[in-house]
Amino acid sequence: MMFQLDFRDKRPLYEQIKANIKELIISGILKSDERIPSVRELAQTLTINPNTIQKAYKDLETEGLIYSVRAKGSFVAPFNAAANPARLDELMSELEKILAELVYLNVSQEQAIAVVRNVYEKRGVKARD
Amino acid sequence: MMFQLDFRDKRPLYEQIKANIKELIISGILKSDERIPSVRELAQTLTINPNTIQKAYKDLETEGLIYSVRAKGSFVAPFNAAANPARLDELMSELEKILAELVYLNVSQEQAIAVVRNVYEKRGVKARD
DNA sequence: TGAACTGTATTATAATATATAATACAGACA
DNA sequence: TGTCTGTATTATATATTATAATACAGTTCA
Structure with missing residues (x-):
């Protein structure tokens, strides 16, 4: 993925992860139904624990920004104004x-x-692909 | 003081205290150099520990919103655009x-x-008394 | 003067939040 | 059949938050 963690930042790691992915989604860099890195993959890239990524993904899913499919991966949720x-x-x-x-x-x-x-x-306003 | 803590709020107590006092200051309800409750007094009113109030006040002082005088009390800082x-x-x-x-x-x-x-x-814009 | 109040500091303890680590299971997929 | 997914669980370590009990120095005022 195209972001890094800032260890001087006082926010928890999972909050930084959430903020970065959210920014990629709302800026349109990540498109609807586009796959995002797996929990383990991103954990390895950022050299942090997979459980921390999982917490971030779980929150993002609750907020309606991504959805996860067991054994397939996690994906950008199609825009839905009424979702949240x-x-x-x-x-x-x-x-x-x-x-x-x-x-x-x-x-x-x-x-x-x-x-x-x-x-x-x-x-x-941009097209949402 | 004229606010209450919300124990369902997930934010730390000292953050809630900071937010409430800041709102009273920027809304003009509290005027420049007006005294705010003492650490112990506010702690008793809110039924929380004085140390928690002290932490909130210390932060507010660092942010230039209040100032404290030993043995006298804590007061709303006069507005100073360059303070922060x-x-x-x-x-x-x-x-x-x-x-x-x-x-x-x-x-x-x-x-x-x-x-x-x-x-x-x-x-x-209102007069700052 | 002395009692009662101030801000401030310190030390200890407890509870909660955050992060890591090690596994495990079930489903998808090539 | 391996290897990848999401998801869950348990354990441990560390950091943050909150409480508790004192203490000190300076003020205010009766």
């Missing part, structure tokens, strides 16, 4: 929290909106 | 990450901008 209704609320709540702090730090509304436009320009 | 330069980068990075996921979940740019406008309308 709670996640949207969570993200909106986090978004508001961050914006509130930016207000406090005197970041202008224009600057904040500029960031939104930037992200949407860069990652705007 | 790294924090802005961190927030911007988190903001982009959340927006990227919202893009993936088919939330429109208009919806995202509406959230920004809402937060700025609600918490827009």
Whole structure:
């Protein structure tokens, strides 16, 4: 896979793994139904324990980002807006929290909106293969 | 103080305490140089250990949100944009990450901008007393 | 002055979270 | 039939979180 772990990062390893794979999925680098490395394979690549990978995969499956098939492998889940209704609320709540702090730090509304436009320009709607 | 801990929350207690006090500060409910409860006092109110409060306060002081004076108490720090330069980068990075996921979940740019406008309308520039 | 309060520090202990290690089982596949 | 999958279990080690019990130095105020 195309990411590395950062051992100076204070987050648990399985959280870093989740974040990296999520980024690959939402950025469209990994396509729907594309296979991701097996638990053992990725463990070897990152030189960490397979159980840690398994925990990350299990979480990602719960969040609806991947699915696993016994004896076949793990794959990117096809997009399904309704798959995780709670996640949207969570993200909106986090978004508001961050914006509130930016207000406090005197970041202008224009600057904040500029960031939104930037992200949407860069990652705007793409075909999901 | 005007908040409670949620023991179902998976975050550590000291993180919840930090988040709650930070919210009180950035929302302007707590004013500059206003005194916040003493370590022991808040510990008693929340029925948790004083050391846990102390850890939260220490972190908040490091982040420039409060300051403590030996034998006198802990107080809300006057706003200082330059106090924590790294924090802005961190927030911007988190903001982009959340927006990227919202893009993936088919939330429109208009919806995202509406959230920004809402937060700025609600918490827009106020006098810092 | 002295009692009661402050922040801060230290040491010990317990509980929980995280990570590793070693196996095992059942199904897919060539 | 090997070799690969996901998944599960048990054990162990380490780190993080939380509690508990004290202690010290400085303030506030009756």
